[in-house]
Amino acid sequence: MATIARTGAQQPGSQPWTAIARRVVEWSSGRGLAVRDVVLLVPFAQLLAPARRAFASTGTWMPRIETTLTLAASLGPPPEPGSGELGWGPAHDNLLAMQTLARQAWGREWSRRDPRGFAQAAARVAATAHQCMRAAAAVSPRQRGECWASARAVLQPVGGPGARERMLAQIALEWAARSAVPATDRLFALRPAAWIAVTAGGADPLVISLLQQAEMPTLVIDTGVGLDDPFRDIDAPSHAVCDGFEDEAFAAAAQVVVHVERGETPVALIAQDRVLVRRIRALLERREIVLRDETGWKLSTTRAGAGVMALLTAARRDASADAWLDWLKSAPFGTGRGGALAVLEAASRRAQVSEASGLRRLSLDAAASALRDEASALRDEASAIVDHLAGKGLRSFVEWLDALLEALDRAGSLQRLRDDAAGRQALGALGLEPRLEARRGQQLAKDLDPMTLADFTRWVDDVLECETFLPSEPTRADGTPAPAEVVITPLAQAMLRPFAALVLPGADDRQLGALAAFDSLLPRAATEAMGLPDAVARRDAEWLAFAQALRLPRVTLLRRRADGAEPLGDSPFVERLRLALAERGTDLRAWDDPRVERVVEPAPIGPSAPTVSAERLPLSLSASLFEALRACPYQFFARSVLGLREADELDPELEKRDYGKWLHDVLLAFHRDRDPGAGADADIARLRSIGAASRESSGLDEAAFLPFAASFDVLVPRYVEWLHAREAQGASWAEGEIELRASPAALEGVELLGRVDRIDRVDGGRRLELIDYKTGSSSALKNKVRERYEDTQLAFYAALVGAHSDLPLRAFYLALDATRGLEAHEHLKVAESAEALVAGAAADLRRLRGGAPLPPLGEGSVCEYCEARGLCRRDHWTLQPAPIDAPARESS
Numbered sequence: 009m010a011t012i013a014r015t016g017a018q019q020p021g022s023q024p025w026t027a028i029a030r031r032v033v034e035w036s037s038g039r040g041l042a043v044r045d046v047v048l049l050v051p052f053a054q055l056l057a058p059a060r061r062a063f064a065s066t067g068t069w070m071p072r073i074e075t076t077l078t079l080a081a082s083l084g085p086p087p088e089p090g091s092g093e094l095g096w097g098p099a100h101d102n103l104l105a106m107q108t109l110a111r112q113a114w115g116r117e118w119s120r121r122d123p124r125g126f127a128q129a130a131a132r133v134a135a136t137a138h139q140c141m142r143a144a145a146a147v148s149p150r151q152r153g154e155c156w157a158s159a160r161a162v163l164q165p166v167g168g169p170g171a172r173e174r175m176l177a178q179i180a181l182e183w184a185a186r187s188a189v190p191a192t193d194r195l196f197a198l199r200p201a202a203w204i205a206v207t208a209g210g211a212d213p214l215v216i217s218l219l220q221q222a223e224m225p226t227l228v229i230d231t232g233v234g235l236d237d238p239f240r241d242i243d244a245p246s247h248a249v250c251d252g253f254e255d256e257a258f259a260a261a262a263q264v265v266v267h268v269e270r271g272e273t274p275v276a277l278i279a280q281d282r283v284l285v286r287r288i289r290a291l292l293e294r295r296e297i298v299l300r301d302e303t304g305w306k307l308s309t310t311r312a313g314a315g316v317m318a319l320l321t322a323a324r325r326d327a328s329a330d331a332w333l334d335w336l337k338s339a340p341f342g343t344g345r346g347g348a349l350a351v352l353e354a355a356s357r358r359a360q361v362s363e364a365s366g367l368r369r370l371s372l373d374a375a376a377s378a379l380r381d382e383a384s385a386l387r388d389e390a391s392a393i394v395d396h397l398a399g400k401g402l403r404s405f406v407e408w409l410d411a412l413l414e415a416l417d418r419a420g421s422l423q424r425l426r427d428d429a430a431g432r433q434a435l436g437a438l439g440l441e442p443r444l445e446a447r448r449g450q451q452l453a454k455d456l457d458p459m460t461l462a463d464f465t466r467w468v469d470d471v472l473e474c475e476t477f478l479p480s481e482p483t484r485a486d487g488t489p490a491p492a493e494v495v496i497t498p499l500a501q502a503m504l505r506p507f508a509a510l511v512l513p514g515a516d517d518r519q520l521g522a523l524a525a526f527d528s529l530l531p532r533a534a535t536e537a538m539g540l541p542d543a544v545a546r547r548d549a550e551w552l553a554f555a556q557a558l559r560l561p562r563v564t565l566l567r568r569r570a571d572g573a574e575p576l577g578d579s580p581f582v583e584r585l586r587l588a589l590a591e592r593g594t595d596l597r598a599w600d601d602p603r604v605e606r607v608v609e610p611a612p613i614g615p616s617a618p619t620v621s622a623e624r625l626p627l628s629l630s631a632s633l634f635e636a637l638r639a640c641p642y643q644f645f646a647r648s649v650l651g652l653r654e655a656d657e658l659d660p661e662l663e664k665r666d667y668g669k670w671l672h673d674v675l676l677a678f679h680r681d682r683d684p685g686a687g688a689d690a691d692i693a694r695l696r697s698i699g700a701a702s703r704e705s706s707g708l709d710e711a712a713f714l715p716f717a718a719s720f721d722v723l724v725p726r727y728v729e730w731l732h733a734r735e736a737q738g739a740s741w742a743e744g745e746i747e748l749r750a751s752p753a754a755l756e757g758v759e760l761l762g763r764v765d766r767i768d769r770v771d772g773g774r775r776l777e778l779i780d781y782k783t784g785s786s787s788a789l790k791n792k793v794r795e796r797y798e799d800t801q802l803a804f805y806a807a808l809v810g811a812h813s814d815l816p817l818r819a820f821y822l823a824l825d826a827t828r829g830l831e832a833h834e835h836l837k838v839a840e841s842a843e844a845l846v847a848g849a850a851a852d853l854r855r856l857r858g859g860a861p862l863p864p865l866g867e868g869s870v871c872e873y874c875e876a877r878g879l880c881r882r883d884h885w886t887l888q889p890a891p892i893d894a895p896a897r898e899s900s
Contacts, residue, residue, distance in 0.1 A: 024504045025062030028229055032204055033068055035227055044069040045201035049076060049215055051208055054302065054501050059206075071204065076192055076214050083198070086191040091451050093187040094137055097437075099470035101138070106130040107457050109179075127466070133180045136529040140184035143538040146213035148221045149193050156185050158537040163530075177529035196221055208232050208503040209552040213539060231504060235548065238555035239588040245563035247515075247582070248599035256568040257284055259601065260513040261291035263564050264494055266602045268297055272508040272562060273493045279303045281514030285496060288513065292494060298482045300492035302501065308472035312431035314338070315421055316438075317472065320412070320465045322364065323394040329356050332364035336390055340420030348382040355383075393418050402458035406449045412468075413440045430477045437475045438468060500553045502560070509562035516567040520554070520579035523547060554581045564599065612886035616642075617861035620649050625856060628749075628759040629849065631804040637852060638800060642864035646876040654875035667716040668783040670706065671824065672745065672765065674699050675727075675781065679741045679766075691728045699724075723824055730830040734768070739777065742769045750811035754850040764805050778805055778819040778838075786823035789833045793821065796841050803841035810842055 036043045048071040050059055056073055063070040074082070089095035092104070109115035109130055119126040140159070147155045163178050165171070195218055202225040205215045209232055219226045233240075250256035260277070267275045279285045282303070292299060307313045315338050321327060322335035333353055356367055368391055397415040416422040425431030426441070435441040444452070459467075482490045495507070499520075502510060514520060523543055528535070535542055541549070557563065570576055578586070582596075589595055626633065626648040637644040646652045677698050686694070699720055703713060710717075746767065750760045766779040780802060782789055792799050802819040809817055819838040823831045835841065856862070864880035871882055 023062075023506065024231055025058050025506075026065075028059070028206060028231070029062040029066050031229060032063075032071060032227075033066060035204075036071075036202065039202070039225055041201045041225065042069065043071050046071040047079070047198070047200040047203055048073045049079070049203070049205045051075070051206065051212065051503070052501055053078060054497070055206075055504055058504070058506050072200070076195060076212065076218075079198075080191040080194055083194045084191075087188045089188045091454050094134075094141060094184060095188055097471070098134065098138070098474045099467055101134040102127075102131045102470055103463075103467050104455060105134040105137075105183075109133070129176060132529055133176050133183070136177060136180035137184040137187075139528055139530070139540065140181055140538065141187060141190070143213075143540045144184065145190035145192055146217055146539065148196050148217050149189070150221075151217075155538055156181075159530075159534050162533040162537050173529050174531070177531070177534065180529060181534075200224065202226065204229065206231060206504070209500060209556055210549050232552055233555045233559075235552070238552065239558065239585055242558045243563075244589055244594055244597050245558060245565050245585075246599040247596035248564070248566045248601070250566060250568045252568055252570065253284065253287075256513055256566055257287040257291060258603065259599075260284075260511055260564075260566050261288050262601070262603045263511050263566075263599075264288070264292060265295060265297070267509040267511075267562065268493050274491070274507055275494045276502045276505070276507040276510040276557075276560070277494050277496045278499050278502060278510065278512040278514075278557070279496050280499060280512060280519045284513050289496065298490050298493045299496065300482055300494070301479055301496040303496055303498060304476040304478040306473055307430060307434055307437065307475040307477045308469065310430035310434070310477055312425055312428050312434045313472040315425070316412075316416070316434060317465075317469060319394075319397070319415060319419060319421065320461070320468060322390075323397045323415070323461060324465070325365075325398065327364040327394075329361050329364050329367055332367060332390070332394075336386070339390075340424055341389065341418075345382060345386055347379050348386045351379045351383040352387060398461055402460060403464075404458050405452050405456045405464070406444065408459065408461075408464040409439055409444070412438070412464075416440075429480055433475065433477055434472065437471050499550065499557060503553060503556045507560050509564075510557055510560045511564045511566070512557070513566045515565040515579050515582055516571075516576040517579055518571070518576060521547070521550065521581040522579075551581060558585070565596070566599070610886075613881055613884045615864050615866060615880065615882075615885060617863035618642075618645055618649075619859050619861050620645065620856055622857040624649050625758075625853065627757070628761050629755075630760075631762045631801050634804060634845075634849060635800045637849075639870045640865045640867075640874065640876075641862035642880045643870070643874055643876050645862040646879055652876070652879070664783060667719070668781075670702060670716075671720070671723075671783065672781060674702050675766075676744045677702065679744055682741070684735065684740060688725075688728050688732055691731070692724055695724050695728065696721075719825065726829050727824070737770075738772070739768045739770045741766065742776075743767045748805075748808040748812060750808050752807070752811070752846050752850075754846055755853060756850070758849075758853060760804070760808055760811075760846075762805055762808050764809065767809065773815075775816045775818070776809065776813060778802065778809055778817060779822050779832075780805065780820070782821050782823050783825050784823070786825070786831045786833070789821040789823055790831075793833050793835045796835055796837065797844060799835055799841070800845065802835040802838055803845040806835075806838040807842035807846055810839060 032046070032048060033043060036046055048059070050056060050073060053075055056075070056078070059073045060070065063073070072079075080086075092108075094101055106119075106127060109126070110119050115126070118129075144152055144155055159181055160178075163174065163181060165178070166174050192214060195214075203219055203222050204227045205212075205219060206229045207215070211228075219228065248259055250259050264275050264277060267273065277285065277288065282305075285303075286305070289299060289301070308317070318331070318335040318338050321331045324331075333349070333356070336349055336352075352367070355361075355371070361367055367387060393415050396418075397411050399411065403411065413422070416425065425435055432441075482492055484490045499512070512520075530538075530540070532542065565582060567578065567582075568576060586596055629637075633644065633648055636647055674695070678695050682691070682694070703710070703717075743764075744766045745763060747763050748761070751757070752760065764778060765781045768777045768779060769775075770777055793802070796803070802821065806817055806819050817839055819835045820832045821835075823833065864876075864882060866880075866882050866885070871877060874882075877883065
């Protein structure tokens with residue numbers, strides 16, 4: 009039986025390792041043991057250095073100071089897992105679990121029916137198997153058989169609800185039971201002069217088992233606090249309640265800076281809220297404070313991890329154009345070829361190519377010849393890389409690794425990864441460099457079935473998600489190690505460390521002391537049978553770590569009132585602390601905010617009103633540009649004078665405007681070669697045939713186009729019926745999608761240009777009718793033409809047509825998506841509106857040449873969809889703008 013000794017190490021403000029070293033030396037001397045022959049086990053690796061320093065200062069021999077893991081590693085290499093066994097990493101084990109379950113008939117059916125749910129279940133099986141392995145590793149080899157038998161006894165098959173979970177738990181248990189023995193089994197055969205274990209925040213089950221089996225003297229130095237009175241003798245920490253995320257980050261950073269400036273280092277910054285702590289770290293780095301991060305961040309969030317995933321995503325058959333372009337921009341072989349990339353991207357956005365496959369067929373004729381050739385070469389080179397990586401189907405796991413390594417090399421990314429710390433870790437975690445041993449490759453070929461690119465990509469993503477990147481240790485300018493002023497560490501690893509201060513942001517009811525979800529397949533009975541910690545035990549461990557942290561000098565707790573719209577309260581641990589302090593007649597100390605308040609003079613932001621020299625005015629006006637001048641002069645300024653355009657998103661999902669553009673092309677093709685005397689059935693069949701051919705030639709995804717295809721099927725007979733009725737009234741199609749230009753004398757050299765959807769001849773060619781197709785709301789069009797001087801588009805087109813023909817003219821909007829059929833909405837007296845529009849445009853242009861301002865109006869629905877809203881800073885105006893007599897208002 010181990011001797012249990014309590015020391016004064018847990019007293020607030022004391023140096024724990026000095027007391028521990030003195031206790032070990034006294035205990036060993038009292039039993040006639042040589043201290044150098046004693047093994048001292050500490051709870052975690054960060055305690056090795058302070059423990060060794062404390063013993064070095066005693067002037068005596070030093071015991072062998074280790075953790076259970078470092079001691080086991082020093083006794084020999086870890087046992088390699090055999091075929092199909094756990095232990096090669098979570099991502100590999102998840103993949104092995106998925107393939108193992110999919111070999112069963114029920115697993116194959118499940119994976120087809122619910123792929124995502126099946127993948128989650130396989131991950132739970134692997135996680136539960138690892139949990140069982142850890143529990144078994146804490147038991148001596150002689151008692152391990154009883155441990156497995158106890159678990160099997162409580163995992164007997166059951167029927168009804170929970171049967172599937174019980175079956176998966178049995179699979180996980182048996183998988184763990186037949187996997188390799190843990191490396192820590194070597195410890196049970198070790199024979200030191202004595203075992204001494206230091207505990208804090210609860211005992212390690214492996215250490216308990218080791219000491220219970222020991223035949224030599226043993227000592228447990230318990231430095232923890234008791235659950236009954238954990239806050240005995242502590243000083244009340246300071247406590248701050250902040251207004252929000254940024255306020256909490258700045259407050260925590262300010263408190264850390266105060267400690268550093270006072271020389272109270274090192275400071276423990278507790279990573280309870282990882283997102284918040286990363287923000288705090290950024291603030292501290294601005295002050296050039298030396299930090300050491302013991303928590304790191306996921307490898308998937310690094311540039312190296314993102315680069316690997318960008319390549320794999322671009323290689324998928326269904327890759328989007330955006331994903332392909334993102335990879336080209338990040339890959340080294342695209343560096344220095346920005347002009348070619350810009351040409352390729354501009355062409356894809358102009359053609360609205362949303363799929364990567366469409367980029368290969370994209371015409372680049374509009375670009376300058378040199379850039380066009382360079383862009384084509386870049387596209388062909390990139391296509392060759394991703395095509396070779398994607399392969400033609402299934403590959404073995406090792407073949408996928410070889411293909412990925414070759415693709416990274418051809419893209420120039422391999423050397424970049426080698427030169428980057430996170431990149432080197434990514435290459436090692438993926439088994440790319442150093443390469444897998446031949447024996448390991450053979451074993452993987454036996455364990456894993458051939459897989460698709462999607463399966464391999466999922467595995468790579470899992471690896472990058474599971475691996476944690478730890479930045480290098482801080483160094484001085486000369487390259488020598490620099491002592492860290494701030495250490496970012498988890499709460500459980502702050503115990504017994506010589507911190508001069510501790511800052512704990514995120515001390516709220518969601519981050520600290522909340523009962524975390526435990527995604528295990530094991531029922532409670534199996535958890536107890538294997539000695540695994542349940543939810544209460546895990547919370548108690550966190551509770552003891554919190555109480556231990558309060559024994560450090562200068563503790564500051566911070567939280568915010570809300571996280572977005574979700575209110576936050578004090579952590580239950582902080583509430584218990586407050587109650588304990590209240591019994592002693594005190595309370596948490598109010599935080600003394602060290603931040604200096606700075607008064608900033610208000611600088612109201614109002615709307616600007618630029619003026620334009622006559623030389624910079626556009627030489628041509630389109631209908632949309634003139635509409636912008638009337639709706640908001642500043643929008644006209646951004647488009648025509650500054651030449652700014654919002655880049656279109658390459659969204660793979662089809663939108664209403666994509667359907668409208670396609671429908672215009674289909675109707676043009678239908679009318680161009682149509683026999684005017686064709687019957688209704690023939691027209692319907694021909695229109696549908698043209699639509700199907702156009703969809704196929706345009707590369708539109710059939711599934712994504714399905715809602716619009718349904719609308720088109722309804723439209724076809726309605727359109728043919730409307731067309732035949734028009735022809736019966738003497739109208740015939742004359743031209744479609746025609747580009748027109750006009751130079752009215754009143755505009756003094758400014759040209760009007762536009763594309764007219766359709767022009768019909770009426771009464772044997774004695775009259776013309778202008779038709780503009782619309783797929784939007786019919787009622788909105790009706791309201792639009794009601795105030796004819798507010799309808800710019802048809803009046804603008806009428807001015808263009810009128811410049812080329814003296815025939816009487818009428819103009820209509822044709823609503824193609826009307827519920828009960830096609831509806832035409834006429835712009836009455838459109839010739840008069842066209843004359844007024846030209847006169848108004850002439851007046852506006854004269855005023856602009858004379859220096860009239862172009863203010864943003866900030867009115868109505870125009871602002872809701874304006875791409876220049878950020879440029880005019882509409883949302884930042886301090887005062888509502890006074891009404892300004894804008895030149896656009898005079899046009900009507």
